[in-house]
Amino acid sequence: MAENSIYILGISAYYHDSAAALLKDGVILAAAQEERFSRQKHDSSFPAKALAYVLKEAGITLPQVSAVAFYEKPLLKFERLLETYHALAPQSCLSFMTSMPVWIKEKLFMRSMLEKSLKNFLPPGKSAILPPFCFPEHHLSHAASAFYPSPFDQAAILTVDGVGEWATTSIAHGQGNKITCLREIHFPHSLGLLYSAFTAYCGFKVNSGEYKLMGLAPYGHGKGAAVFERKIRDELIDIRADGSYVLNMRYFNYATGLRMYNLKAWQRLFSVPPRPPESAEIDPAYMDMALAIQKVTEDVVLRLSQSAAELSGSANLCLAGGVALNCVANGKILRSGRFRHIWIQPAAGDAGGALGAALACRHIAGEAPRIPESGDAMRGTYLGPDFSNEEIIITCRRAGAVYRLISDEDSLCRTAADLLNDGQVLGWFQGRMEYGPRALGGRSILGDARNPEMQKRLNLKIKMREGFRPFAPSVLEEDRDFYFELEGEYSPYMLLTAPVAAAVRQPYPEDYEQWNMWQRLYFPRSSIPAVTHVDYSARIQTVNRQINPRYWKLLQTFKELHGCSLIVNTSFNLRGEPIVCTPEDAYRCFMRTEMDYLIMGDCLLAKADQPPWREDENWRSQYVLD
Amino acid sequence: MQSLSDLWKFLRVRKKYWMLPLLVFLLVFGGLLIFTSGSAIAPFIYTIF
Incomplete structure (x- = not known):
């Protein structure tokens, strides 16, 4: 039976954070940043791997796509560059000479560049033709990414x-x-x-x-x-x-x-x-x-x-x-x-422009009507690849990893909750990967927020990043007001900061303002010190039962067994590395750091049980510091 | 050719004809510099300029 669905592909590329997104009849089917596949942070190249993924997720080929939307107007950008250089000459000469070769060689011919890259996705033969292009303005793409899924x-x-x-x-x-x-x-x-x-x-x-x-x-x-x-x-x-x-x-x-x-x-x-x-x-x-x-x-x-x-x-x-x-x-x-x-919009940066461009193409150029969804249309921003237990087990076997399969979800969550309560740091690799810069329980590293040593340990031993940087909590949506002054609002994408509630705060000493950064950082400011910043603020993720049932269940189990409705949630990566995408990425990251346990799908891996990790010590040089 | 046609349409819509000589200059000379670097015709370009 012939399918009459309308697919629109969105692309952002050639500046920073390239990405691809795919709509089916206005529904966001899949979206992902290229960096997650290429393993190059902020990869700006044509998102070939992300594009291959979104097409595979939809089970279609490029000729079935009705339109391709690019997230900005390259010629308008070129006009801005030329006018700026002209207005500010001669000081602008150096910048002019640096940028013009790239524009004359490539960016001025963006349509041709896109066509050339997209042709690699056409089936062999002369009959297949590329879909038509659409170029919404950069800020219109952002606006569309913010309004249409809202x-x-x-x-x-x-x-x-x-x-x-x-x-x-x-x-x-x-x-x-x-x-x-x-x-x-x-x-x-x-x-x-x-x-x-x-x-x-x-x-x-x-x-x-x-x-x-x-x-x-x-x-x-x-x-x-x-x-x-x-x-x-x-x-x-x-x-x-x-x-x-x-x-x-x-x-x-x-x-x-x-x-x-x-x-x-x-x-x-x-x-x-x-x-x-x-x-x-x-x-x-x-x-x-x-x-x-x-x-x-x-x-x-x-x-x-x-x-x-x-x-x-x-x-x-x-x-x-x-x-x-x-x-x-x-x-x-x-x-x-x-x-x-x-x-x-959880992918508020340029990666989100891919989704915005596709939505603008559908609703503005295509004049398709829009029916807002309750909650929102982002599906928790879990729009990236998913891996089955079978795929995870194959990865574990290939790596010689020792794992235990816990097929019962209640047992899995109980085990994870007990590990967290024991002060263990847990890699949590579940379901579809997040679209946007935040890990929201799909590709996360978790810890107990009540542990006063947790922030230091996560920063220095696990993430290998600057010690001053704060961590964010994931909290049961129902219990958010107990811990935070969120004014009744939800923060599903970790994009709102709110003060920690007075009930869980511990008062500062009088001379606190005079203390240096490290003294202030390690002063226990609340009963959840690992996620309370030095000014009593926290960057919150409220977890919804319908949107991410397994993550919600983990939090609920942690609350039932250990009396706390929140945990530390940080992205599953090292400093300078993109967030992990595949089980291979996750196992590699797990073995490179002092993370204690890893739960991928239904598989539990303990660091102590794993065979020694042998790798060239220069792996750190792969990642340019961010 | 599609890109050049787009460029012309863009100049018309935005009424930025003043950019045309600059664009021609950039495309011709920039193109020569970029596409002939390391090529067999490079020596002839140098003798012209």
């Missing part, structure tokens, strides 16, 4: 990121299947790039270390941060009442050069040199700087959200774009009370 019939949409074609910030209104752009801020004025400039100045990697800067901010002291904040507001950014802003381009180099900031001007302004990347200690000045830019960012985002509410007249808000991954700012919007409900 549970709202109509909503304000706020998208903020580094830059797409021209837009860096946009406010839109979504209603039914339409998205209307209401206001935009254009390059070079960009909140995302301002935040990235501080990320670079504080010694972290642009497009990857922004969340480290956010995690560093709570270590800043009020007084020091206030000085930096004043300077930022006086010199770097002019913020208007409606949230629009203008950057003082005298302080920035990204439009003309190969560096984010103007080194001399910043040193003169802040009287602090840039922090060398990967330096072991972090001077308190950088913590103050992180706090200052975080506060400025929150102020702009709050004002923008107020404008979005006024311009759209809506009580619902959808968020996307890289800045929407700033869960502290998102939490501030939630607590501002301006919106009844907030929904944030």
